[in-house]
Amino acid sequence: MSATAPTTQPGPNHARRVIVAWIVFSLIATPLVAIFVGPNIPPGNGSDQATQQVFDNTVMVALLTPVICLLLVFFVYALAQFRKQRGGDIVDGPPLREHRMVQLLWIVLTSLTVLFLAGFGTFELLQNGAGGGQGPSPIAVPSGQKLQVQVIAQQWEFTYRYPSYGGLETSQLILPADTLIELHVTSLDVVHSFWAYQLGIKADANPGVDNIAYLKTKGPRTFSVHCAELCGLWHGYMFSQGKVVSSSDFSAWLHQQEALFASVKQYMPAYANAYYPDPQRRAG
């Protein structure tokens, strides 16, 4: 009687199956996501900055799609292939072994992806600030003539000053179309955040700080302004609507506002980058 050694049947090549399925799935899904999902990601196309953000988001989701595809393919494959058979015993899988090529590929691919995103993000930020507040000394300054508009936050309303028009202050933000705007965002009391959602602009409003953000408007439209920093009891109600209007409508609106502003002009502080309101007779 002689003992025969157990023979092992060569199993299917799981790695090859997963990789093929992943590549096929990614080749189908990535263009679909880039074409149909990316352009619909907020904030839309209300300004050059908003359009740039949509493009950035599209690039990121397009890069993200193959990663998600790999996870989904592996998850589904593992569920189908490695699940316990009905009535069978729970059997441990083969031990994990070092595989230098897989490790190398993993490190190289993830490093390249992260480094590319870091470089891409930095490049995009340096174009024109990408709609974010850059502090009092901005690095990414778009070239061209700019219209200065100051955003003044206080609990719980934003008002706006136009230094080019005698320091005119208004309750509503009206901007001319197709114009490069230099926003100077500040606060009279606590920390707020100016968020013109459809324009892709978001900048913190800190008391005593001139936070500069750039915006290139497109055609006439309305947009919403929200405070994006929890700033007290009525934070949730600190919103309003602004408008981008044609240059002729902007001029007409300015004349109307200047007439209304005339009575209070004598009491207004000189235009400044930041304000330190006084008196605060009752402040503790």
Next chain:
Amino acid sequence: MRARTWKLVGTVVVVAAVGVLIGLYVSKLTTEAGSPSYTVPVKTVNGKPVVDLTIETVAAVGPELSPSHPDFVSYLIRNAQGKWERDTVWHLPAHATVHVTIYNFDGASGLRNSYLARPQGTDGNTYTVDGKTLDVINPDDASHTFAVPAYGLIVALPGVADDAKNQCGYAPCALSMAHRTIQFTFHTGSAGHFRWQCFVPCAAGWLYGFGGPMQTIGYMDGFLNVA
């Protein structure tokens, strides 16, 4: 397995209980600290709704109207019986003309933003102070504002002179005491829920003058429930 089930059930119950407690706390804050709503009587003139809104501002609301915070600065509304109430949620009809009379018994605090010294959103962008029509006041003389930002309505209320005689200590304040009378008209639009507030940092002794009554519903702010 049974232990795991009990852990799961326990976690769900604890999370639900915490959620209910948070809900009760928020509810308590918004109801007790605030005030019941008040439906302003409506007249019809030429087929259109017209409302007379009479309110007053006081430096200290007093123990009768606010036992928990008698020293809070506050708005009060005069009800149909002529009694002053600390109600700051008011029901108004849509597309109505609202004639407002405010008796201000408080002294000046000064506006943080001088721009708000100009009346906006009223008929003619003017108002009357002690019978005199004005289109601006000195921002330092402002005691409070009545503002409904959604309507673009901002009215700065000048304060009682510091050396005025017979000043009111605790509310309700009689009209025989030193006060300013502010009158203006505005119009409600479509139905909605609009907050109103004071923009003057008038909360004495609180950080930047914007704590206490300025951060508590039912004193210097409220809602217009327009329907």
